[in-house]
Amino acid sequence: MHDINLEDGDILAKQKELAKKNEDKLNQHGVNAVNVMGAIGSGKTALIVAIYEKIKDNYRMGAVAGDVAGTDDYDRFEVAGIEAYNLNTHSDCHLDAHLVDHSLESMPLDDLDLLFVENVGNLVCPADFPLGTDREVVVISVTEGEDMVRKHPKIFSQTDIVAINKVDLAEAIDVDPEVPKKDYEEINPHGRAIFTNATEARGIDELVEALELDSI
Amino acid sequence: MHDINLEDGDILAKQKELAKKNEDKLNQHGVNAVNVMGAIGSGKTALIVAIYEKIKDNYRMGAVAGDVAGTDDYDRFEVAGIEAYNLNTHSDCHLDAHLVDHSLESMPLDDLDLLFVENVGNLVCPADFPLGTDREVVVISVTEGEDMVRKHPKIFSQTDIVAINKVDLAEAIDVDPEVPKKDYEEINPHGRAIFTNATEARGIDELVEALELDSI
Numbered sequence: 001m002h003d004i005n006l007e008d009g010d011i012l013a014k015q016k017e018l019a020k021k022n023e024d025k026l027n028q029h030g031v032n033a034v035n036v037m038g039a040i041g042s043g044k045t046a047l048i049v050a051i052y053e054k055i056k057d058n059y060r061m062g063a064v065a066g067d068v069a070g071t072d073d074y075d076r077f078e079v080a081g082i083e084a085y086n087l088n089t090h091s092d093c094h095l096d097a098h099l100v101d102h103s104l105e106s107m108p109l110d111d112l113d114l115l116f117v118e119n120v121g122n123l124v125c126p127a128d129f130p131l132g133t134d135r136e137v138v139v140i141s142v143t144e145g146e147d148m149v150r151k152h153p154k155i156f157s158q159t160d161i162v163a164i165n166k167v168d169l170a171e172a173i174d175v176d177p178e179v180p181k182k183d184y185e186e187i188n189p190h191g192r193a194i195f196t197n198a199t200e201a202r203g204i205d206e207l208v209e210a211l212e213l214d215s216i
Numbered sequence: 217m218h219d220i221n222l223e224d225g226d227i228l229a230k231q232k233e234l235a236k237k238n239e240d241k242l243n244q245h246g247v248n249a250v251n252v253m254g255a256i257g258s259g260k261t262a263l264i265v266a267i268y269e270k271i272k273d274n275y276r277m278g279a280v281a282g283d284v285a286g287t288d289d290y291d292r293f294e295v296a297g298i299e300a301y302n303l304n305t306h307s308d309c310h311l312d313a314h315l316v317d318h319s320l321e322s323m324p325l326d327d328l329d330l331l332f333v334e335n336v337g338n339l340v341c342p343a344d345f346p347l348g349t350d351r352e353v354v355v356i357s358v359t360e361g362e363d364m365v366r367k368h369p370k371i372f373s374q375t376d377i378v379a380i381n382k383v384d385l386a387e388a389i390d391v392d393p394e395v396p397k398k399d400y401e402e403i404n405p406h407g408r409a410i411f412t413n414a415t416e417a418r419g420i421d422e423l424v425e426a427l428e429l430d431s432i
Contacts, residue, residue, distance in 0.1 A: 039255055039256050039257065039337075039338070039360075040255050040338075040339060040360050040361070040364055040367065040368075041255070041357070041359055041360025041361045041364060067367050068340055068367055068368055068370075069366065069367055069368065069369050069370075070363065070366045070367050072363040072366060072367060091340070091343075091344065091370065092340070093309055093338065093340035093341050120340065121255075121338075121339075121367070122255070122256075122309065122337075122338035122339075122340060122341075123256060123337075123338075124284055124307070124308075124309035124336065124338060124341070125309050125338075125340070125341070128307065141257070141359065143257055143357065143359035143382070143385070144255075144256050144257025145256070145257045147286065147288040148256055148257060150285065150286045150288060151256065151283050151284055151285055151286050151288060151337070152256075152284055152285065153285050154284075154285075154307065166359070166389075169359070169385070169388065169389065172385070172388060173382075173385065
């Protein structure tokens, strides 16, 4: 079981405390970390791999593959040559700071400069759980429909970089990618929305720049 | 806040009790109910509308639009002429039996034969919360990738009808819809996977038949 309603400040405080511990640990090892959230199939893994291809000579990069079950994303990271850790939540719809700490314990942090933490695929639960990363990115696919931002205001209001992915499919499915972009900019005026297509490396330079990383 | 880990049999028992109450209430009013689950953008609303078009002369049909926020799906049901109720969960990643009971209280159950309950868009949380419906359907979109069943074994193992939607896009995005179909049939040998495309009404007759409904 999981996912019980609790308006419980103590639990949020505990999560923040655990997240702070991760942040301190990552800082001690000089690792810059990014929490990548988004629905299933939005293209999180493919975008992380595309970023890796742009920066791999400048950073020693690792990735945590968060999923309810299976090793599909972990396998993709491995194939791409990324130092990866598979993190299955079993029934949970999000990572939390404690789970991430487990993966940090198993990764060679001293050999890394940069760590992408790919969250479990949905736009609801990950919004409430800080992990101790330096940055957050939300990936949405145009195939999810024009209304995905309006349906999930919380996660978009607190995330400063949004990749609107698979833009090459927008016309075929009659979705205007400007709609979620506009909705996002209304919810989060300081945020930056970037049109991407991981398979053709479209928008990846912009994404790398928004993350303040240096391309090759 | 929401979504706290609790291996708590009491909570599951309570949810089952509330679901049983809904079931009894629906039965008293002669309403057949279907819980429709699936990720955001999988096409749940469009499929429900496509089913409605096939059966509307035979059944008085209603729909509950479950979403974290907004009225996008509710508006679509209204435009299609379906008696609809908007059910926002605010921060919850699923409907539960208590929330559904609220919507039942507001709907004209005596004027309905059939009720579709569209759950919040993700494949993790709704799996754990029985609503008291007679049937469950999971909708997946081929755009979510070939691995969506492997990543969410729980929901597929307990759901007997799966619509693999947007099959018209499969070739363009290089996804083989036979892969999730095969994964599903392995996890759930009694289940039925149906290839659908809501916008062209492909597979809707099969879906109607699987739900044991009569087409026009």
